[in-house]
Amino acid sequence: MASVSLSKVVKRYGDVGIVHGIDLEIANGEFIVVVGPSGCGKSTTLRMIAGLESLSDGTISIGGRVVNTLEPKDRNIAMVFQNYALYPHMTVHRNIAFGLYAAKLPKAEIDRKVREAAALLGLTDLLERRPNALSGGQRQRVAMGRAIVRDPTVFLFDEPLSNLDAQLRGQMRTEIKRLHQSIGTTIVYVTHDQIEAMTLADRIVIMRDGRIEQVGTPLDVFHTPASAFVAGFIGTPTMNLLEVSVAQQNGAPVLALEPGGAALILAPDAAARLGNRNKVLIGLRPDNLTVEPIDAPDASTAGRQKLDATVVVAEPLGVTTQVIVKLAGREVVGMADGRFVPAAGAAVKLACDLDLLHLFDAETRLRLP
Amino acid sequence: MSTATSTASPMPNWWLGLAARPGQMLAWTLLAMGAIAMMMPLVYMVATSLKLSNEVYELNIIPREPTFENYIYIFKNTRFGLWFVNSLVTSLLVTLSVLFFDSLIGYTLAKFKFRGREVVFIAILTTLMIPTEMLVVPWYLMAKNFGWLNSYWGIMFPGLMTGFGVFLMRQFFAGVPDDYIHAARIDGLGEFAIWWKVAMPLVTPALSALAIFTFLGNWTAFLWPLIATNDRALYTLPVGLASFSGEFLTDWELIMAGATIATLPTLVVFVIFQRYIIRGVVLAGLKG
Ligand SMILES: Nc1ncnc2c1ncn2[C@@H]1O[C@H](COP(=O)(O)OP(=O)(O)OP(=O)(O)O)[C@@H](O)[C@H]1O
C-alpha cells in the first residue's frame, strides 16, 4: 500500500499539450475514481502513473518516492486494461503467472499465488483454459487476477468494465468494491461511467481538457459542484442548466426566466450570493423539478415554488416518469410520479425546491461562493 | 428445381440449376478454364517424368510404358541429392533469417517512436521497387571481392533480410494493440522478451505467410544461385536441373523428373503453414 502524489504533471506530444499541470494527493488505501469526457487525458494520466508514458514536466511519487525515471515493473503497480490484454496464446494460469515468471520466483510459490488469486476471483476451474474460451466477465477477472498476484501497492484500472453488459458491469462493480475492502490497496480507477464513480469512489476526480475540474467525495461533487461542467457531468439525468437574468422585485433580486414572465424568488442568503450580477446560470436537477397535474392541491411549503410548463415528451420509467417540458421557452427535464404520465401538450406545474438550486457565474461558469 | 422436372428431364439436376442462372454458369466456366490452364503444366510435368525419351514430344497424358527410369537415372548419374540438400539448407536458413530480422525490424518500426522512423521505413520500401536483375551485378561484385562466390553464404546473403517482409511485418505489428505491450512491460519483461514472447505469437498468421513466400521464393530462385556458383557441388536444384538442358539437346524427361521431386517440399511447407495462416489469433485475447 502506498500513497500517490502528482505534482504539476504535464504531458505534451510534440507541441500539443494533453495534460496541463495536474496536482493530486492520493492517500494510502484510498479509492480514487477519475472521470471526464473522452479525450480529456484520463488514460494518459494513468499511464504516466504506471510509467508507460514519460512526463513532460512535474513529478509523480509513489509511497513518498519519486518514480519519474523508474521502469513500470519497479513501481510496484499493477494495471487492468480496458481490453484486458490477455495473452491469447497462454492459458489462464500462465497469463496470471506471467509477471511472476519474469520476476523469476520459485515455481511452487508462483503456483501458490496463482491459486490464491484464482480462488479469490472464482477462476479455479478455468486455469487451464485459453482466453478465447472465456466469457467477458471471466476475462475481466483473469485480468484482475494478473494484477493481484503482483501484490502491488497501487492498482490502476482503465475503464475495466466498459466492455461488459449492464448487468455484468453492476456485478463486477460490487466485486471490485469488495476486493478493495478486503485487500485495502490504493486504487486509481478511470471510467466514463458516473454511476461507477459515485458507487466506488472515496473521492472523485473530474477532469476536463487535461486539467482537474474538481476533487471531492461523491456527495461533495454531487451536492456542491465547483462548476457548471461538473454539475452537468455528475448525476443522471443530467442537471438542467439555464441562463437567467437577475431582476428586482419589491426591492429584492429575483431570477427571471423570461423578461416580465415567471421568476424564481430566492431566500435572502442565496440572493446575497448573486452580488451585483445581472445574469447567472442556474442548475436544477430533474428530481428537483417535480411535474404535477395542473390542478394538484397547492400544498406549498417554505422555499418551494411552482411554475407553469407544457409537456413535450413523457417517458415512463416505472417508479418515476421522466418528462421533458417547455418552461418559459426552454426545454428542461423534470420527474413525475410513475403513475402520472401526462400527454404531450398538456399544461402542468413544475414544483421546485429553491434550497437545492445551484448558482453559477454566467461567464466563468464557476459556482457562486 | 423440383424433383419432378429432374426425373422427367434427361439433364442432371445441377445442370438445370446452372442453366437457370447464366451468370453463375459463366463464372463456373471461367473458373474451370482457369483451373485447367493452371493444372496442365503440372500434369504434363508429372506425365513427362514417367515417359521414355522417345515419347517426350507426344501430347498423350498417359505414358504408353510408364517408367521410373528417369528418377533412378537422376539420382544415380547426377548430383541431384546434393543439389536438393543445397536448396533445402539455403532456403531454410534464409527463411529463418528473414522471419527473425524482418519481424524484428517491422516491430521496431511499428511500435517505437524515434527520430527518422519514417525515413527508414520509406528507404526500406524503396528497395521493393528495384528488380533483382538490376541488383545481380552489384551483388556479384560484392561477393567476388569478399570471396563469397561458391559458398552457401554467397547464395544466401542477398536474401537474409527483405523489404517486403519488413513491410508485411510492420503492418501486422501495427495492428497489435499497445495494451499487450504495456501489460508485458508492467509484468517486467525486457523489450526483446516482449517482442519474442508476446508480440511474435500474436502475428503467427503473418509469420506463416512470410515463411511460405520466402521459402518458395528461395526454393525456386534461379538467376542469383546460377551466378553465385560455378562449382557443380554447390548448385541449387533449379540451377542443377537447368544444367540438364545442353547446348544441342535437352533431356526433358530428366528435367521433369527432377522438377516433380522439387515440388514436394513446397507442398509440405504449404500444408504445414497454411493452417496457421487461417487461424487468426490476433484478436482472441481482446474483448469478447
Ligand atoms: N501517442 C499519442 N500521440 C498524440 N496524441 C495522443 C497520443 N495518445 C493520446 N493522445 C491524445 O491525448 C488526448 C488524451 O488521450 P487519453 O487517451 O488520455 O484520453 P482519455 O481521457 O483516456 O479518453 P477516453 O475516455 O476516450 O479513453 C487525446 O486527445 C488523444 O488524441
Ligand SMILES: [Mg+2]
Ligand atoms: Mg482512456
